Amino acid sequence: MKSNNLKVTEITSIIKFLEKELSGWIYYNAIRGRSLVATVYLIFLKYLSDNEIYPQDKIFPKMEDVLENNGKIDGIFVNGYLREKLAKNSANEDIIVKYAEEIHFENMPREFINILNLLSKFDLSNEAEMREVVMSLVMVLSTADVMRPFKDEVEPIDISLILSAAELLETEDNMDVYDCSCGVGTLLAMSSNTGCNIYGQEENIDKAVIASILLRLAGAIDPIIEVGDVLQNPITAQYKDILFDRIISSPPINDKNINAQKLFRMDYINEFLFRDSLSESGAWIYARHIIKKLKIDGKGILIAPISILSREGVTQEDRIRLAERESIEVIIQLPVGIASTSARQCIIVLRKGHDEYTENTNIFMIDLSSKKGSDYIKASNSIIDYKKLAELVFIKEEIEGISRLVTLSEVNDSDMNFTPAIYFRSFVELLPKNEGIDETQEVLEIHRELLKQYEQTEKELNFAIDKYMKIRNNKLIKEEC
Structure with a gap:
């Protein structure tokens, strides 16, 4: 098929329209209201079909022929096709196949042919267009709640936060990359090279299915995405021999509302640094997990509410201990409005560190929340020029009012407040x-x-x-x- 040369804006509009159509009541008996997951799944089927070597093996034309002749699609046949394709190069097909079995293609209405015709606009055998589709999905999924259909006002957002975190992670081929709370997989999809070994965990089954599909569309080979809560049953306990080159995560947390009972009763304390005060650690529990599972020369990225930088109690104790062991390398206070959430965000760059206290510890702090900082980092079409930010971090350039190394003694003088802004503004x-x-x-x-x-x-x-x-x-x- 010849490429249609669709652009991100066109592809995004098609994806949104597909999801809106599938959320209609006429599709309920087929997909049970899970319209966004169904949209991503159908794009994946189209991808598999487009990349068949022989025309007779393409499944999409077969489904179109059935509907054009007023027939019903054989769901068993479609699921068998999917299972066969995944089995050829995957040891982790379970969650996608399990979801596919819940789609009843035989209950698809006659109007489903319009969905297939719309998907036919994509040429997913074309690498350039495939990249555009992945980027469009990342933009759409960054705004979406997978449990609900889109509303008319939902638009693709600025994803420079995702791109910034991905650029800072510096992944290379053959690295082991892990996201302990991967959501729909947007961070992993943007930050992992094709040759990376990808591991992810997500508590919500629909999000996990989307993540597994999105990563495959992005070129990942056999990503391991498992359903579960890292605070109760971390998948790293299943892979005890693996330490990761890169770990990235943006857990959906409110620093004031970590489930203390869940943490207190957990059986996997060895998967977290320090092995104490887990029930009171707050959001730093994720940082402690990341650092514990990093290789000596590994790097971690944690995106979190900025409140974790200044709260007291055990939360404060944790960040002090992490700083003293030189596990906190960089803290970036982000511009307001960078994420879909109203909470102010920060990026924390983590490293393995060591168990010995170092008196001369310092942290490279960047304040992008001020007018000076936001003006400096703003790109022509996004809130953050992510490549410029990455360069600033890598060379640790000190810019008056924006970035500098802050010593631990300075932090101590500020009541152990790690918020970058207080070190740059009066x-x-x-x-x-x-x-x-x-x-x-x-x-x-x-x-x-x-x-x-x-x-x-x-x-x-x-x-x-x-x-x-x-x-x-x-x-x-x-x-x-």
């Missing part, structure tokens, strides 16, 4: 600005007092949480006895 600059307010000394004093009250409230909250957890843990120990 107190006045950090205060929220409102039009019409005269920044007089009196107003500044009010702001200072409010900040003190906020800090005191944070301390009291952390103290209450610590006290509750101690009481609760003692109760559980007594019950077990």
Whole structure:
């Protein structure tokens, strides 16, 4: 088939239209309302069909012929085709095949031929167009909740955060790459070379299926994506002999709401650094897992809420311990609006580090949240010029008001606050600005007092949480006895 030379915008529109059509009630008996997963799955079938060597082996024309003759598609035949293709080069077909068995092609309405005709616009045997399709899927999936159909207002977003993290990871062929909470696989798809050995874990089955398919579309060979929660049953326990060259993750977390009971009862404590205080570690538990499973010369990327850089209690203790062992290499405070979530985000670059305390430890900090920082890093068509950011990190260039090495003693003087902005901006600059307010000394004093009250409230909250957890843990120990 000759390539249609479709561009990302056209492909994105087609994908959105496909998902919207499949979310209609006439398809419910066939796909049970899982329209986004079905869309990605059908694109995968089209990819397999387009790359058949012999025309008679292509499955898409066969399905079109059946519908044009008012017949019903044989679901067993389609699933058998998929299983055969995956079995040729895969030891990890289970979640895709399991999902495929839940699609009832025999229940597809006559209108399904319109879906197939629309998919026929793609030439997925063409490498250039295949790359455009993968990029479009990453953009669409970055905005999507896989449990719900699209709304009209959903548009592809700026994915420079994903591209920045991928560029910083620096993957090479034959590396072992792991994402402990991979979601729909967008980070792995953008950061892994074709020759990488890919491992991922995702708690939601629909997201795991999409991740497994997306990675194959991106060129990965036999990616291992398993369903499960890393905090309860990390897949690394199944691969104890593997330490990873690269680990990247953006777990869907709220730093104030890590499930303490889940962590306290976990049986896989050896998969996490330090082996203590797991139930109170907050979001740093993911960093501790990443560092534990890295090779000596490995690199980890954690995308997380910026709140993990300043909270007190065990959360603070964890980041101090990680910094002292030189496991925190870079902290990047990102521009506002970089992600689909409203929470402010940061990128933390991690390395293996060592168990000995180093007095001269420093962290390279970058503040892109200020006007100066966001203007410096902005690209012509996105919030971040990800290649420029990667170069800044790799050479650790110090730019006034944007980036510099911060010593651990400086961090200690700032109450162990790891937020980059406080090392580049004055107190006045950090205060929220409102039009019409005269920044007089009196107003500044009010702001200072409010900040003190906020800090005191944070301390009291952390103290209450610590006290509750101690009481609760003692109760559980007594019950077990």
